[in-house]
Amino acid sequence: MSPKRPTAPSLTRVRVPQPLELVSTHNATFAVAFKVHRKAGVSVRDVLSGKATVDGHNERVFEQTGVRQFRLVIDWPGYDQAGAYVSVREDGAFITRGELAKRVCKSIQKFMQKKAGDEWTIARDRGQRGITIDKLWLVRVLPTARNMWMAELEVQM
Numbered sequence: 304m305s306p307k308r309p310t311a312p313s314l315t316r317v318r319v320p321q322p323l324e325l326v327s328t329h330n331a332t333f334a335v336a337f338k339v340h341r342k343a344g345v346s347v348r349d350v351l352s353g354k355a356t357v358d359g360h361n362e363r364v365f366e367q368t369g370v371r372q373f374r375l376v377i378d379w380p381g382y383d384q385a386g387a388y389v390s391v392r393e394d395g396a397f398i399t400r401g402e403l404a405k406r407v408c409k410s411i412q413k414f415m416q417k418k419a420g421d422e423w424t425i426a427r428d429r430g431q432r433g434i435t436i437d438k439l440w441l442v443r444v445l446p447t448a449r450n451m452w453m454a455e456l457e458v459q460m
Contacts, residue, residue: 316344316440316457321378334445335364337404344440344457350408351436360401365391373452375407375444377414381424385414386451407444407454412436434458 337345338358349355376386387410391398398406415425415436426433442455 315460317460318442319439319456319458320380321453321455333368333370334443335400335403336443337400337441344442345404346437347408347411347439347441347456348437350404350441351412355404357401357404360399362400363397364400364403366397370450373446373450375410376447376451376453377411378453379414379425382414387413389452403444404441408441411439411441411454411456 336343339345339355341358345355345357350357371392372388372390374386375389376384378384389403389406389410391403393402424433426435438459440457440459442457444452444454447453
């Protein structure tokens with residue numbers, strides 16, 4: 304049985320601008336990237352629905368970092384900064400890249416239930432004006448400051 308793979312994006316993707324940036328480029332060495340078929344990014348919708356298998360899905364992440372949990376901060380344009388703690392250990396072992404993608408995408412999904420109003424507006428449902436979760440792609444998570452990480456996201460246009 305071959306692993307599930309989402310469909311490749313057919314439209315351009317644009318990085319979601321986030322005011323929160325890296326404190327130093329050294330921190331980028333600890334970033335965890337998400338790729339499908341060696342292409343950067345995985346559909347948030349496909350991760351949440353179980354249709355996506357990221358490259359290196361079963362690879363244990365964070366083993367070399369000393370990180371046990373981190374605060375995922377979402378700094379979306381037009382919204383107040385929000386965050387949630389993400390544990391990177393389960394039953395005494397580090398979680399896999401695939402499990403990390405699920406946990407981050409669930410945090411993004413919860414965040415998207417809030418309202419706003421400009422070009423980066425988040426829509427609750429398809430058919431509404433704004434960005435829906437099915438247009439979001441998770442590219443990587445990376446540290447920005449001590450124990451704070453951000454999700455690098457792209458929007459399919």
